[in-house]
Amino acid sequence: MKRRHTLLAFTLALAPALAHAAPRVERVVMVMRHGVRAPIDGEVPAGTLTAAPWPRWPVAAEQITPHGAQAMAIRGRADRAWLAAQGVLPATGCPTPDSVKVWTNVSQRTIDSGAGFVAGFAPGCGIAIGHRAAGAVDPLFEALRAHTTDFRAADAIASIDTFTGGMDRLVARHAADLRLLDRVLACAQPTCSPGAPPALRATADGRAIELDGPIRRTSGIAQVLLLEAAEGMPHPGWGRATPGVLERLGRLHAALFDVFTRSPYMAAHQAGPLGRRVIASLTAADGPALDLLVGHDTNVTALAAALGVDLVAPGYAKNDTAPAGALVMEVLRDAAGARFVRLSYRTQTPAELGRLGSRVTTTPITLPGCARLCPVARFTAQLAARLAPAVAR
Template sequence: MVVLAFVAISPPAFAADDMALEQVVLVYRHGVRSPLPGEIQVDEVHGRAWPAWPVPPSILTSHGREGVMAMGRFDRQWLSGAGLFPSRGCPVAGSVGIWANTDQRTIASAQALADAFAPGCGLKVGHLPQGAADPVFNPVASNAVEWDGHAALATIQRETKGPDALTAQHRDAMSAFGRVMGCVAGDSQPACVPAAWHGTLAMGADGKGIALAGPIADTSGTSEAIIMAYLEGKPMADVGWGRVDAATFRLLSQLHSLLFDVHARPSYVADRVAAVLSGRILAILDDPQAPRLNVFVGSDNNIVALASVLGMHFEMSGYGKDDPPVGGALGITVWRSRSDGHRIVRVVYQAQTPDQLRYLRPLTKDEPPARQELVPEACKASLSHCDLDKVLDVLRRSAAHRRG
């Protein structure tokens, strides 16, 4: 796979020498983990076994921890280069805030980021008890937002045209999935037969959740298990039974992301999935006394929902459109004019390429992670900058869906 390098963040283009980096919020996805329970929905059609993992299901691996630490070290490099932190030593007390979701993989990833960002400094990671439902990352499950399952279903159907319409746009990815699963002429399993690629979308049995069945539900998690095997550095014979190359990796990533087109990106869903996180970010950006760096460590759906709220799409090196790379981060950076105090925002996505993570390549100024600059919908009419107030207004609208 090809490594694409992007330079670390620089001041906004207009009056660059007048702009100082003031605050950064990074929303990270956890590092490489073993497959989740029930994640694999389709087996190799001729009975070949899935590879074994060195840890129980859903756990951050040692390789995953090393990959996350590489990002933490790089964050210290570019933030010190931008003048937000010294290049060495411990940050000033209260200048870094880190909050993680309650899964082992998110807590461990957050601690790895902390340890790499400030070695030996004992940066603390905040989180609720392991396994609890944290409203920041799971607002619907924790009943922290107003939620109408029928309204959600109607929005999903209207904005996606249904699961079959989504699948129809990615028949090349479905075909690639079939090849990886071992389909050959004459095989009759659903993954091998295009005529069987039909899904359903309905209300869940509880009257609140969304029940998705069919090829998107079947291929998303299964593809992710193969993606994780590649990123873990497993021998290629154990990555999709030796049937995955760079192009196939990207297509599997595209299938993985289709699940978010149902469960995270549609407007009604995104506004609520991101509501509590939006509120937390809103409070941080509106508080001059907040930590200079705030890090949230959650999952892919948290990033997709926040990106949707802000009206942004992304496509990172090696991955499919809108699929959050493992161990990558969506960043909101706030810059202040030294001359008049005006504050503007730049949004960036940074993540290791698949090969950087697979081979644990050191991240440096000369060989940084991939990076994409994103423009919130509210700022697309501006040719030079994005006013902070415009971003705050968008976050405020999402946060309004919180209960209480």
């Protein structure tokens, strides 16, 4: 009898501690940009002047490099260790069937990035890399091309002009960055990337928008210089693109997202299908321990904008995107059964990618109007309210 009373007293004493125990991570949803790739044709516009030739890349345009594939495998190993420390998956061995789901866009660079990640995350375990057939348009990653929403170019342009102050002001805000890029290119001309003045307009079919001007021309150049560093080239930007310079030039790349993904209207339409897919994964009664979606910089920036948050990471300009950078949403459950979302951004610096290092930085993000641990219902409701409705096509 005395022992029973002792056990009861111990249980009652333990109950408050259990009620306040740290929430347990149940699953993780990650939306990731692909890894280090060769420049895309036209990313450095024709007519761009430089003091010396551009370096050669080891693969065709826009493909993941061997270095980039290695970096993805290293990232996969690092994320496996991180998830194991969170108690989501075992540290070694093959995960149980259906505990890891990977879905990528149809572009080869996203497929190869998913494969590289899995090669490090669970080598030899045969985890499938899911994607649509070659040539298909996946609305998760290309919402405008798939015509998933009632997108109206005129409304988009009005929203972008309000968000940025207009294209002339956008260019004026980045005048110092444009001058810095000219110094890196060292072309001995007043402007190394000449072209048309800033202009934002609807495409001929009215289903998308087009941008001309300095931001359009230089954002890709800035990205190529960053990719040189992430590729481990010995002298990015002919030795003039130091880490600090690359971070400043990243503002030009981020400015492109101010036009194409970050205004409320563009975020709502660009992130519509992807946002709904994330909501479904976060609220499912059951699901994989890791749900990984591998797409492009526009997907990560549009989802961040739809969430109302900025992307901040060491080595990158605010709202620029890291190769293999991932928005991470952890679903946690406390002892009382309440479920929460914890949001963060996991990245590696260009220098760390370049040296094939394993250090990954997790930058916490707090959803506006919510605590660091945001109730699932509130998190998903806020996201859903910022997404454009789907339409039948």
